[in-house]
Amino acid sequence: MSGDGTDSGNPYETLDGNPYGASVEIFADESVLKEDWKPEKLPEREGELEEIRNALAPATRGVNAHNLFLYGKTGQGKTVAIDHEINLLQEYADDQDDLNLSVTKTSANNQTTSYQLCAHLIKEIRGGTKKPSGIDQQSMFDLLYDEISELEDTVIIVIDEIDTIGSNDELLYELPRARKNGHIEDQWVSVIGISNNLQFRDNLSPKVKDSLYDSEIEFAPYDATQLTSILERRADRAFVEGVLEDDVIPLCSAFAAQDEGSARQAIRLLYKSGEIALNHDDELVCESHVREARDILERKRIEEGMRSLTTQDQFALLSVVSLAIDEETPARTRQVYQKYKSIVDRLDGNQLVERRVRDHLQSLGMQGFLLATTRNTGIQGGSHYRFELKTDLEATLDILAEDNRIDSVVEDLVSVATAKNLV
DNA sequence: TCTCCACAGGAAATTGGGGGTT
DNA sequence: AACCCCCAATTTCCTGTGGAGA
Structure with a gap:
């Protein structure tokens, strides 16, 4: 998009205050950072x-x-x-x-x-x-x-x-x-x-x-050093020379390496950082942009996952959310199931058997919405899972509220949570 | 060391829905 | 209409297990 917009005859360039006219130059060739760009060397x-x-x-x-x-x-x-x-x-x-x-x-x-x-x-x-x-x-x-x-x-x-x-x-x-x-x-x-x-x-x-x-x-995960050289090669082509502060690429690499060692993730992070700098009209991409980019991407990942939950997954998640608002988390499976039953009852949904709800809870754990820890309290409690919310309560409520099948319960939860100053 | 709790989680059977042919 | 195939989700039934307390 920006690559060939340098014609001096372009009338839009002279338009002061046009919101599309970025005042700083960050990207030289943005397409290099897109998902479908294929490097010719590995x-x-x-x-x-x-x-x-x-x-x-x-x-x-x-x-x-x-x-x-x-x-x-x-x-x-x-x-x-x-x-x-x-x-x-x-x-x-x-x-x-x-x-x-x-x-x-x-x-x-x-x-x-x-x-x-x-x-x-x-x-x-x-x-x-x-x-x-x-x-x-x-x-x-x-x-x-x-x-x-x-x-x-x-x-x-x-x-x-x-x-x-x-x-x-x-x-x-x-x-x-x-x-x-x-x-x-x-x-x-x-x-x-x-x-x-x-x-x-x-x-x-x-x-x-x-x-x-x-x-x-x-294919073993890339380590931070490898990610750094991958990013450097891309950045050379993608960014205008000199706009990246020295610690930007190492930081992107480090974040990605800590997580999955994914080059895709590292590149996304770098791209997003650049976009943020551009949107702020900052002339250089710096460390704070990277941190902001990481937060945005992480939140987006969670939101997307949460929107694609099945109804039963939502019920299960809602049960834990509700327990969190009651300040009863971490809660063991049985407690969650009790809550689940009452919620499903209210919403007139299909009530599943405990065994199945357990699976749903597990899967929510795998997707990163819940934190599931095993515990064993011997003769008093045997071994069991304890579930708690891993994501931000307010954001979770926001997203769940988008679904009109369950929004009545969510609204009530929000009001309780507000009363308790939890959100 | 032995018990025994309160679950976890594997396996098999069932359900229900999508797609088809005759 | 009657019947066949495939399959994901669920139910039913069950055995396995780590550690607190006797």
Whole structure:
């Protein structure tokens, strides 16, 4: 947006007081900081790239590439790395007469079973718009084999976020063996799975591990030093020279490294810091901007998560909120459940059994809304969880109030909380 | 050391809803 | 209309467990 607005003939530049005319120059090329910007080099991942290359190499020799699994948390460069190598391989294949390569790259996002993933792959390969359905699983697999048979001789299927299928992994067993089992005659098929979940591997069934596991590569989280060099490379292009104070990049790196070691997160933080400086008309990006950016991003993350809660999750959360206002947190599961029952009663919702509410509470804990600690008070209380609110009470009430299914209860809670000076 | 509380949490069965064919 | 497939959420039933106090 700002990059080519430097024409001297631009009439808007002379408009004094136009709110869109920023008076300070922060960004040189903002697009470098966007989510979809792909770096052309990954110096921090040379070793991993090399391993990927070795695994793909057999494809260049006319047989199937090794099956491959990439592990690592989000923002560790897994997707970028595989894209990079696949592109190189594709380029190479284009130059060779005797290597015909088909690469299908997709994300298993939201496909929670083998059946759905299979349907999804069929859709991707066909390029159609809707997934086949209504048939049994084996027919679905057969349909996929039909599609694959139409492809080139060497087929590589890249499946991002493959962990969403959990332990429902039959497709992963079938696919690499399709040729051996006679479902496919002319193709070499290999599968590259990318997983954000490090435990995914342990939950795979033994036969999948057996048939699919040629090699795996783990992407360890970046440390602060690596994040710093990643950020520096980006910042060189993204920012006007000299606008970043010296401690900005190290601080962004440190924050991100403390958390998940995610490059994505570090870059977001840097970007946001720049935007804040810009909005304040500050000429330099400094440490306080970074801290402000971190708070904003953190709050946004929580808000987004909270808005996407299911009704039952909201009930459970509301129960804990209510207990917090009564100043009875941390509360054990039974207390929360009592509160839950009364709330559901008032709202005329579906009342679930305690076992299930426990699961909801756990999941709220995992998402960072609740703090769940285990405790054991022996013969007096046995071992149990204690839940308390981890997020800001006022913000939580604000967000919950947006939902008109539950706002009557929220309003009451707000008035109680106000009376007690809690918000 | 042994007990026993009050849960935690695994596993299997059930429910209900979406999509389909015949 | 009658029936089939798949699946997430839930219920039902159950065994497992860490430590305070006898």
